[in-house]
Amino acid sequence: MTEISGPMKVPFYDAKPYDRPFFVKHGEGQGIEYLFHEFRLSADTAASAGNCPAVCAFVNDTLDHACLERLAASGVRLVALRCAGFNQVDLKAAAALGIRVVRVPAYSPHAVAEHAVALLLTLNRKIHRAYNRVREHNFSLNGLVGFDLHGRTAGLIGTGKIGKLTAQILKGFGMEVLVSDVYPDESWAIEQGVTYTPIEELLRRSDVVSLHTPLTPETHYLINARTLGMMKENAYLVNTSRGGLIDTGALIEALKQRRLGGVALDVYEVEEGVFFEDLSHDVLQDDDLARLLGFPNVLVTSHQGFLTEEALSEIARVTTENLARLVRGEELLAGTEVTPTN
Numbered sequence: 001m002t003e004i005s006g007p008m009k010v011p012f013y014d015a016k017p018y019d020r021p022f023f024v025k026h027g028e029g030q031g032i033e034y035l036f037h038e039f040r041l042s043a044d045t046a047a048s049a050g051n052c053p054a055v056c057a058f059v060n061d062t063l064d065h066a067c068l069e070r071l072a073a074s075g076v077r078l079v080a081l082r083c084a085g086f087n088q089v090d091l092k093a094a095a096a097l098g099i100r101v102v103r104v105p106a107y108s109p110h111a112v113a114e115h116a117v118a119l120l121l122t123l124n125r126k127i128h129r130a131y132n133r134v135r136e137h138n139f140s141l142n143g144l145v146g147f148d149l150h151g152r153t154a155g156l157i158g159t160g161k162i163g164k165l166t167a168q169i170l171k172g173f174g175m176e177v178l179v180s181d182v183y184p185d186e187s188w189a190i191e192q193g194v195t196y197t198p199i200e201e202l203l204r205r206s207d208v209v210s211l212h213t214p215l216t217p218e219t220h221y222l223i224n225a226r227t228l229g230m231m232k233e234n235a236y237l238v239n240t241s242r243g244g245l246i247d248t249g250a251l252i253e254a255l256k257q258r259r260l261g262g263v264a265l266d267v268y269e270v271e272e273g274v275f276f277e278d279l280s281h282d283v284l285q286d287d288d289l290a291r292l293l294g295f296p297n298v299l300v301t302s303h304q305g306f307l308t309e310e311a312l313s314e315i316a317r318v319t320t321e322n323l324a325r326l327v328r329g330e331e332l333l334a335g336t337e338v339t340p341t342n
């Protein structure tokens with residue numbers, strides 16, 4: 001890459017109060033000045049990139065062909081995603097326009113695995129309901145019965161960084177852990193005492209199913225009417241990966257038919273414009289999300305699995321390091337670049 005002289009200004013989209021301090025800290029001394037924008041990046045807002053050679057984007061920005069074309073026209077050569085997922089970027093268009101794309105492949109898999117388990121414990125022991133009850137001085141226990149995780153079976157789909165850590169935590173509870181992955185890691189499974197199991201058998205046998213695969217054409221609607229029908233009655237479903245892994249309509253139908261014990265979601269099919277926003281004074285337009293929020297046995301968090309100090313600091317460090325390397329004309333950090341072949 002050609003060298004850029006002087007401090008580099010980097011437009012930063014969908015900025016929130018909780019990520020700014022980490023980026024300001026890492027930007028200082030690295031020659032990077034972040035320009036924080038609260039609005040999201042899309043074709044409509046791409047003109048705000050001005051003459052900056054790089055932009056910093058997040059999960060709900062829309063880097064489609066039109067947006068990338070406008071970024072390229074204003075001189076952008078690098079998109080730095082401050083997240084692991086990259087399904088929001090048209091990678092083919094980026095490559096054709098000469099824009100390189102980097103991400104933060106792993107910041108704290110512990111943060112997400114721990115959140116998945118926090119959701120499971122909350123759902124099972126009805127903490128969300130108990131919390132509200134006692135605040136109203138209702139100390140009744142009716143309807144709050146959970147089950148011991150010890151001795152039950154968990155089925156984890158995807159044994160990458162987050163799935164493996166989740167499996168290890170659940171083993172600590174004394175659960176039997178079944179796992180499924182297109183690329184099984186047998187030596188890890190033997191070491192941890194977990195069992196690779198065909199997905200259909202995993203769904204049939206598990207009391208808890210937790211999703212840990214990326215969103216790809218193969219995993220889109222992995223959980224649908226057919227696969228929901230295979231799950232144990234009263235099983236819990238936990239999704240901290242991507243909303244598109246679940247067919248929301250089929251999920252609502254299964255919940256209405258009382259086919260599931262409960263569902264915990266940190267991600268949702270249509271997060272854009274809703275997740276990360278304060279809509280408490282607005283009217284929620286998404287009827288499916290409103291329906292989900294109405295079930296007593298559904299728990300939703302707003303894509304906060306990554307939200308720990310350790311993860312935010314690591315995201316800021318890796319992103320800023322890549323931008324500094326662009327400034328210095330050096331190679332980007334190994335393993336962070338995404339191309340159409342990813």
Ligand code: NAI
Binds near residue numbers: 219267306
């Ligand atoms: P990873 O890349 O380490 O692991 C993903 C695993 O899924 C791999 O082992 C892969 O072989 C497997 N896989 C891919 N397609 C599959 C299929 N069709 N069936 C079964 N297994 C399949 O990813 P990592 O770091 O464990 O993250 C998992 C997902 O978590 C990410 O893709 C992302 O969507 C999500 N995530 C969510 C966050 C949150 O804040 N809620 C934060 C970070 C990641």
